[in-house]
Amino acid sequence: MKIGEAAAASGCHIETIRYYERIGLLPRPARTGGGYRDYHEDDLRRLRFTTRGRELGFSLDEIRSLLQLSDDPKLSCAEVDHMARHHLAEIQQRISELRRMADELQRTVAACGGGERARCVILNTLWRERPNAGKANSPRAMVP
């Protein structure tokens, strides 16, 4: 099957498939006489594994590891399990970070309400001092 069909079957773009091949996530497929990529069932399975992993938020590096682990005949489930748990923890972290943002935004837009105040509540929030200044990014220490 040609790359366009593989793209349609996997739900990702043609360029993405070529990108995955370029970075070595997918093996180089067979070629037709005219130089077109020719995907077989196995290539497609591997591609689907990748897109599925992306849908679960895994990075391409993590997916690369998962594929290697999966290829291993004496598969260690524990390692996969550890990766998944670690990844889940990261996602939960991101969720709580986003929720913090959403909560604060919600409060400010509720206070503003689209009205015509002298000074916008939202902008005031941004100009105001932060409650926990200097802790967000852990910048390098200043000696002087």
Place this chain on the structure above:
Amino acid sequence: MKIGEAAAASGCHIETIRYYERIGLLPRPARTGGGYRDYHEDDLRRLRFTTRGRELGFSLDEIRSLLQLSDDPKLSCAEVDHMARHHLAEIQQRISELRRMADELQRTVAACGGGERARCVILNTLWRERPNAGKANSPRAMVP
């Protein structure tokens, strides 16, 4: 004040401040005789506005717009309000997407439980066909 102090006072890295200046988000500050950047209270306020905006998840382009709107004497609160609501909606979108991931990951790691099965439950999930294949990325249509 020097850039290192500004970094400490704003909670972001020195390189980040220079980056903001380079892309025109912050105005070029005064310079000392030796060529060092010399930040004043106003520069710091603007920098803090930016880091605060980042904490709320706004993109640098959005922050640029917010700064312009804020500089406008006949400030239109409605526009700021619209931006904030739009941004909030995007964040909520991302939260629900992450929650979808977290839910599915949670189910699989719960089913696996770190045991030594013949075939890992997590990997099985990845190898399995997706329930809604081909819809995730809206790839370009295939005519043939």
Place this chain on the structure above:
DNA sequence: GCTGAACCCTGTAGTTACTACAGAGTCAAG
């Protein structure tokens, strides 16, 4: 046999928001 549309190829450059150097200059203390 020829044309045109639809598909495919390689290679490169752009995106976001930084981060990490290299190689040099400045400044204050000892």
Place this chain on the structure above:
DNA sequence: CTTGACTCTGTAGTAACTACAGGGTTCAGC
């Protein structure tokens, strides 16, 4: 006058794609 901490410019790297430019291939229809 040296040393160490700080700063400067400029460039290149990161993740995961996306978007071309400039060509080649395939095939249906005439």
